[in-house]
Amino acid sequence: MVSGRGVLFQRAQPLTGGIIVKWRKSKTRLLGFVVLLPSFLLLGIFVYYFIGRTVYWSLTDWGKDPSQALAAHPVLKFIGLANYRELFTGLIDSRFRQDMVSTIFFTLFFIAGCLLLGLLLAILLDHRPKGESVFRTIFLFPFSLSFVVTGTIWRWLLQPNGGINRLPTFVGLPAGKFAWLTSRQQVWRIDWNRLPLIFAIAIGIVLVMVAISAFRKGRARRAWISIACAAVITAWAFIFGLTWKPLPFPELHGFNLAFIGIIMAAVWQMSGYTMALYLAGLRGISVEMREAAIVDGASEWQLYRRIILPLMAPITLSAMIILGHISLKIFDLVFAMAGPDNGSTDVPALLMYITTFRGNQFAKGAAIGVILLLMVAVIILPYLTSQLRKGDRG
Amino acid sequence: MSEAAVTGRRFSWRWLMYVLLVGGIVAFLVPIYMVVVTALKQPAAINLSTAWQLPKVWNWASFQQAWVAFSPKLKNSFTLTIIAALVSAMIGSLNGYVLSKWSFRGSKLMFSLMLFGMFIPYQSVLIPLFSFVKAIGLYGTIWGLIVVHVIYGLPITTLIFRNYYVDVPDSLVEATSIDGAGFFGIYRYVIFPLSVPGFVVVIIWQFTQIWNEFLFAVTLSKTASQPITVALAQLAGGEAVKWNLPMAGALLAALPTLLVYIIFGRFFIRGLLAGSVKG
Numbered sequence: 001m002v003s004g005r006g007v008l009f010q011r012a013q014p015l016t017g018g019i020i021v022k023w024r025k026s027k028t029r030l031l032g033f034v035v036l037l038p039s040f041l042l043l044g045i046f047v048y049y050f051i052g053r054t055v056y057w058s059l060t061d062w063g064k065d066p067s068q069a070l071a072a073h074p075v076l077k078f079i080g081l082a083n084y085r086e087l088f089t090g091l092i093d094s095r096f097r098q099d100m101v102s103t104i105f106f107t108l109f110f111i112a113g114c115l116l117l118g119l120l121l122a123i124l125l126d127h128r129p130k131g132e133s134v135f136r137t138i139f140l141f142p143f144s145l146s147f148v149v150t151g152t153i154w155r156w157l158l159q160p161n162g163g164i165n166r167l168p169t170f171v172g173l174p175a176g177k178f179a180w181l182t183s184r185q186q187v188w189r190i191d192w193n194r195l196p197l198i199f200a201i202a203i204g205i206v207l208v209m210v211a212i213s214a215f216r217k218g219r220a221r222r223a224w225i226s227i228a229c230a231a232v233i234t235a236w237a238f239i240f241g242l243t244w245k246p247l248p249f250p251e252l253h254g255f256n257l258a259f260i261g262i263i264m265a266a267v268w269q270m271s272g273y274t275m276a277l278y279l280a281g282l283r284g285i286s287v288e289m290r291e292a293a294i295v296d297g298a299s300e301w302q303l304y305r306r307i308i309l310p311l312m313a314p315i316t317l318s319a320m321i322i323l324g325h326i327s328l329k330i331f332d333l334v335f336a337m338a339g340p341d342n343g344s345t346d347v348p349a350l351l352m353y354i355t356t357f358r359g360n361q362f363a364k365g366a367a368i369g370v371i372l373l374l375m376v377a378v379i380i381l382p383y384l385t386s387q388l389r390k391g392d393r394g
Numbered sequence: 395m396s397e398a399a400v401t402g403r404r405f406s407w408r409w410l411m412y413v414l415l416v417g418g419i420v421a422f423l424v425p426i427y428m429v430v431v432t433a434l435k436q437p438a439a440i441n442l443s444t445a446w447q448l449p450k451v452w453n454w455a456s457f458q459q460a461w462v463a464f465s466p467k468l469k470n471s472f473t474l475t476i477i478a479a480l481v482s483a484m485i486g487s488l489n490g491y492v493l494s495k496w497s498f499r500g501s502k503l504m505f506s507l508m509l510f511g512m513f514i515p516y517q518s519v520l521i522p523l524f525s526f527v528k529a530i531g532l533y534g535t536i537w538g539l540i541v542v543h544v545i546y547g548l549p550i551t552t553l554i555f556r557n558y559y560v561d562v563p564d565s566l567v568e569a570t571s572i573d574g575a576g577f578f579g580i581y582r583y584v585i586f587p588l589s590v591p592g593f594v595v596v597i598i599w600q601f602t603q604i605w606n607e608f609l610f611a612v613t614l615s616k617t618a619s620q621p622i623t624v625a626l627a628q629l630a631g632g633e634a635v636k637w638n639l640p641m642a643g644a645l646l647a648a649l650p651t652l653l654v655y656i657i658f659g660r661f662f663i664r665g666l667l668a669g670s671v672k673g
Binding site: 357 | 549644
């Protein structure tokens with residue numbers, strides 16, 4: 001019935017009908033805008049406006065004066081980048097600098113662990129063992145748990161005189177001695193004053209790698225620009241980076257071995273996630289392609305080395321970015337596992353919480369929040385724009 | 395001869411595969427064994443050196459005790475999680491419908507700006523958020539947490555629904571549109587009936603995320619409105635407590651999301667894949 005009316009209507013007045021449909025469509029589009037607007041405005045306030053407030057507060061002295069800190073309408077003084085300067089070069093904030101080093105080590109090991117274990121499990125499951133779905137369900141189940149639950153469980157498993165340390169006794173070996181979360185050992189220590197140099201060299205290496213890949217793709221101009229930038233940065237590093245010392249004294253920071261347990265728990269929880277990503281990718285590779293490679297005489301090893309693993313590269317990149325931003329934000333796992341006051345397992349996300357809500361150092365907490373945001377934005381923004389551009393084309 | 399060699403190699407590979415898989419399963423389940431065993435021991439029988447042994451006397455009272463301590467927190471978590479998941483799913487569905495079927499100039503940009511909100515470290519908005527929730531009088535209430543979770547859940551729900559609706563053929567929308575159905579008519583009669591699987595994916599995802607969340611919960615709740623994650627972290631963080639209680643509590647806290655995962659595994663994985671932003 002309804003459809004008949006539509007057709008008739010269009011036939012009777014073909015000219016105006018088109019206009020009316022068009023007009024109705026644009027009216028509907030307006031309605032669409034009106035429906036989307038509240039969500040957009042809410043996120044505008046809760047994300048962008050709030051980030052703006054945080055940035056503003058990070059430039060004030062809110063919390064410096066204890067009498068003003070908790071006032072209903074605190075008198076704030078604008079002090080520019082002083083909070084940031086203190087965090088990176090101030091005497092009392094060495095905890096923050098250790099946390100930055102810790103979070104980088106944690107991120108590297110956490111990503112590497114999740115990728116390797118996830119890929120291994122995905123490849124195993126891709127061979128379609130009997131009971132595949134049972135295996136898959138078990139490998140992914142920790143992902144459905146809360147980090148707080150995981151932390152509570154592993155806190156018990158990593159008790160120095162019990163849990164994992166007792167495992168060697170089952171095969172007649174002496175019990176493990178490692179103190180896990182309470183360990184105070186630190187390795188790979190570097191002087192914070194060397195950081196500008198190390199940072200510049202790292203950027204230089206990345207730029208050289210970009211240049212090499214650009215050369216291979218035949219984009220000479222991009223390659224030369226990268227090479228030039230790398231040369232400038234390396235030159236700066238050796239001319240000024242060697243003498244520029246942010247701190248008046250050497251300050252050593254390194255990898256706290258107490259993090260090993262946290263990395264284990266985090267990998268236990270998240271490697272199922274990378275497994276699921278890889279498995280979805282492996283399932284997307286057609287049987288024909290595999291069979292063609294086998295017919296051409298490729299061994300199983302060559303099939304993976306030459307064909308399947310290269311096809312997994314985009315998934316690896318996505319997984320690295322997703323895991324990387326999770327790991328920079330890690331808070332609940334550390335909180336539940338080692339408690340908020342365990343110095344050797346501290347991370348910036350936790351320090352922000354403590355600085356703000358325990359220490360009432362609101363401005364400094366805001367500054368740590370902004371630094372976290374910048375670190376996450378550096379890895380997320382390129383990813384997001386490339387994903388959206390891809391979505392446009394697809 | 396060569397074929398025999400190939401099958402022979404294949405056989406040994408498969409043997410290795412099962413060894414690795416079973417080893418993996420043991421490694422993944424060992425923590426759970428520890429939790430269950432410890433939860434079932436009597437407080438006096440919990441000893442670091444015998445931590446791996448099965449309990450001599452089974453002590454179900456741990457669960458009873460944990461239940462008494464945690465049932466109000468579980469109720470908080472259920473209220474918070476169910477309402478926030480449903481509301482954010484419904485709004486996300488409408489947003490996804492607009493973005494996929496009625497995109498207008500600038501809608502793509504609006505979507506991108508919204509999407510960034512799902513990646514930010516919430517520490518970068520926590521102080522203004524805290525003052526805001528306090529200012530509107532919702533600090534320390536479940537409703538404060540519900541509002542926050544709905545808003546910060548919008549990017550992911552919108553994303554999943556948008557990607558879901560892109561696959562609904564435009565011709566279906568066109569046809570219904572010519573039939574005289576308007577914006578909401580098309581949603582009600584075409585899109586919504588098609589989105590049941592989408593809703594399952596989104597609600598499961600949101601349920602899991604919100605149930606497991608900790609940062610907002612610990613910042614914005616008071617004792618009476620605490621969700622389970624905060625209560626568990628507090629209980630396990632206290633040094634005086636015997637380990638059977640936190641372990642039983644961890645099981646209680648884990649059970650709802652675990653059940654959802656086991657029952658709706660397929661949908662859970664779809665949400666997980668959607669969360670990594672589809673190109």
